[in-house]
Amino acid sequence: MDAPALASIIKQRQTWKVMASVDQPIVHSREQLHAGDQGLADAIATAGWAPFHYDRAADGIAEPWRVHVLNQDRCRTLAREFSSLFLDIKPTNKLPAMLSACGALALVTWLPQFSHGVGGGSDTGVEKEKRVQIDEEHVAAASAFVQNLLLLLTAEGLGSYWSSGGQFRSKEMFNHLQIPTDQRLLAAVFVDYTPESDAPERAAGKHRENRADAGRWSRWI
Numbered sequence: 001m002d003a004p005a006l007a008s009i010i011k012q013r014q015t016w017k018v019m020a021s022v023d024q025p026i027v028h029s030r031e032q033l034h035a036g037d038q039g040l041a042d043a044i045a046t047a048g049w050a051p052f053h054y055d056r057a058a059d060g061i062a063e064p065w066r067v068h069v070l071n072q073d074r075c076r077t078l079a080r081e082f083s084s085l086f087l088d089i090k091p092t093n094k095l096p097a098m099l100s101a102c103g104a105l106a107l108v109t110w111l112p113q114f115s116h117g118v119g120g121g122s123d124t125g126v127e128k129e130k131r132v133q134i135d136e137e138h139v140a141a142a143s144a145f146v147q148n149l150l151l152l153l154t155a156e157g158l159g160s161y162w163s164s165g166g167q168f169r170s171k172e173m174f175n176h177l178q179i180p181t182d183q184r185l186l187a188a189v190f191v192d193y194t195p196e197s198d199a200p201e202r203a204a205g206k207h208r209e210n211r212a213d214a215g216r217w218s219r220w221i
């Protein structure tokens with residue numbers, strides 16, 4: 001791919017929050033689900049070519065990120081269970097509606113190495129500044145993975161929305177989905193399998209147009 005084609009994908013990537021009611025979720029055809037699942041699986045595998053600095057060496061795996069995918073069935077079930085899992089959920093909470101509209105949800109976590117996250121690791125033998133740097137670079141690498149994923153989904157014709165995750169960050173949800181609590185959620189990526197269709201509700205990201213010219217945040221020295 002040449003640079004203009006890549007630039008075009010980067011600019012085309014756009015947040016779309018797609019929502020449907022829990023009682024009337026979006027129903028995809030078997031073909032749409034198959035194509036979407038395949039596109040997402042391919043995008044995840046290719047996104048794994050993101051750079052990473054330190055061997056995280058957890059479970060013998062060097063990469064500092066992990067991905068947990070909820071397929072459409074799992075998303076719809078979770079949408080229905082949501083209010084019983086989180087009794088204090090506000091009526092304005094959008095997660096059940098997004099779980100009722102997406103094709104899949106990819107939860108991207110990162111693995112803190114030192115006492116920084118929920119589970120943390122050992123502090124011994126490494127100077128504090130170095131510990132902070134290593135964990136920052138684990139997050140940076142996992143973020144490169146997420147942006148790769150969003151761009152690949154865009155190139156596949158699939159929609160995406162990077163959310164901080166709300167209740168998906170909680171210990172209760174980690175336990176419910178059997179995600180180890182030594183991981184921390186970096187991105188809840190809602191994947192839209194039919195971005196061209198008329199969803200009941202579709203909202204753009206709030207900072208889309210809030211961008212300064214590169215000359216304002218970069219300089220050549």
Ligand SMILES: Cc1cc2nc3c(=O)[nH]c(=O)nc-3n(C[C@H](O)[C@H](O)[C@H](O)COP(=O)(O)O)c2cc1C
Nearest residue numbers: 013014015016162163164165166204205206207208
């Ligand atoms: C780390 C991170 C977390 C985000 N979390 C949220 C979120 O919880 N809710 C939300 O509305 N948007 C969230 N966003 C998406 C941004 O709001 C969105 O990218 C922004 O509005 C710009 O729109 P665009 O993606 O269409 O360019 C997040 C983005 C990043 C990078």
